[in-house]
Amino acid sequence: MDLEAKIHEIRKPIMVLGTSSGAGKSLTVTAICRILKNLGEEPIPFKGQNMSNNAWVDWEGGEMAYSQALQAFACGIIPSTEMNPILLKPQGNSVSEVIHLGKSIGTTTAQNYYKDWFIPGWEVIKKSLKSIYERNPNCRLIIEGAGSPVEMNLIHRDLTNLRVAKYLNANCILVTDIERGGVFAQIIGTLELMKPEEKKLIKGIIINRFRGDLSLFENGKKWIENKTQIPVIGIIPWLNDSFPPEDSLDLIEKKSLSKNPEIKVGIIKLPSISNFSDFDPLENEETILIEWIRESQNLSKYDFIILPGSKQTIKDQIFLEDSGLSKDIRDYSKNEGNIIGICGGLQMLGTTLEDPYFKEGSKNYSEQTIKGIGLLPLKTTFFKKKFTRQINSKSIWPCQSEINGFEIHNGQTVLDDNQSSLKINPIFEDSDLGWYKENNKGGTIAGTYIHGIFENDIWREQYINLIRKSKNLPISNKKSISYKEKRRSIIDNLANEFHKHLNLKSFLS
DSSP, X not given: OOHHHHGGGXXXXXXXXXXXXXXXHHHHHHHHHHHHHHTTOOEEEEOSEEEOSOEEEOTTSOEEEHHHHHHHHHHTSOXXXXXXXXXXXXXXXXXXXXXXXXXXXXXXXXXXXXXXXXXXXXXXXXXXXXXXXXXXXXXXXXXXOOSOTTOTTTGGGOSSSHHHHHHHTOEEEEEEEGGGSOHHHHHHHHHHTSOHHHHTTEEEEEEEEEOSOGGXXXXXXXXXXXXXXXXXXXXXXXXXXOOOOSSGGGGGTOOOOOSSOSEEEEEEOOXXXXXXXXXXXXXTOTTEEEEEEOSOOOOTTOSEEEEOEESSHHHHHHHHHHHXXXXXXXXXXXXXXXXXXXXXXXXXXXXXXXXXXXXXXXXTSSOSEEEXXXXXXXXXXXXXXXXXXXXXXXXXXXXOEEEEEEEEEOOEEEEOGGGTTSOOEEXXXXXXXXXXXXXTTSOEEEEESOBTGGGSHHHHHHHHHHHHHHTTOOOOOSOOOOHHHHHHHHHHHHHHHHXXXXXXXXXXX
């Protein structure tokens, strides 16, 4: 029996659509996943196509959006690329890398994507849905849409909104963000642009991020229900969530949660930043304040600096040089500064970057070989194929501990024989996963390929204590809260708040 014939036999999928990007679809799906898990169901998240450079690697080495991995954690299950069969990773200039079921299969311009990739994209979405249901016949899919479902210039080629909703005959929820203003126009405009058979799929409306007294919106709720004949099933108050934004542009708005910081961290806001969820564990440390650095400045006020991952390492290194930030970072290192680079950040801390196949942003520049910041004696060459895998290793520095995380990068990094005077040491037993060196004045410069390094509680605790020691701050004897426990608590709190204000009964048939 094919999937189309089997739809009426399975638990009705729930799909969350939004009136716009940033309306709160990802968090709504995350909350519903945990609510249903707590009710004894078997929820599984799904997003047919996501566009994000904030990625995760599953246990088979496949890339998927971090937001779907987080939703899987909310379901209490292991993330798999089938939950996000298409991932588009923007590279700038309207070009994206195309990833199907975790594997990179090419690049495309926005103009050519719908012409060349629509049919194979829809096939991989259907293949993933079939596989999920074959392996989990009693599951309920909780599906996330993308952007708005009624982008009229693209709707005929939209892979991840109403096409999926109609294919699965899903019960759809329309989420709108009242914080943005114009909530009535958002709802009515979205519904009016739908075809009658599409509008019939919308079974409920959620008003998200409401500030103030909820009773003050009662008349607004009645007006929406009378006008649309669709119930408002939830008015969700403003929540101080600790989740990573899906879009790197939203990092401008993301603030550190620390109220009494002892350590100030500066993270370089690269134009092509990727995997910014790496820093969530630091966001949740009570003693740490995080600031994003976007322009040249004196960095001495920071206790340590982070160079994050990059989707276009050559391009971002040229940005650092042109903006003066490379010099700022070098000056900072000379004055007891502590620096750590992750993935692309590690590569940029080295001496040389070679891009013979134009994989990392050198295509628009005259040089395929450029200088790095030059603080670690490392040479990186970018090849055609990227490395993606889960990591289980042991650290040597700054402590001995078990390490878990994942690699997701292009390029092979080796010691630069021409810079042998710059002595460095491995951070891990697997010596090619990272290196460090100590400055004469007491600071450290380190780099690692491991995404999720700060999720390792013992390692994070000892690295922070190393920073404390270098800055003559008291060493903390307080054991760090497990980040995975903290993440679980955040998801639970999110689900509890949604459950208070959300009526899902009609969706659980």
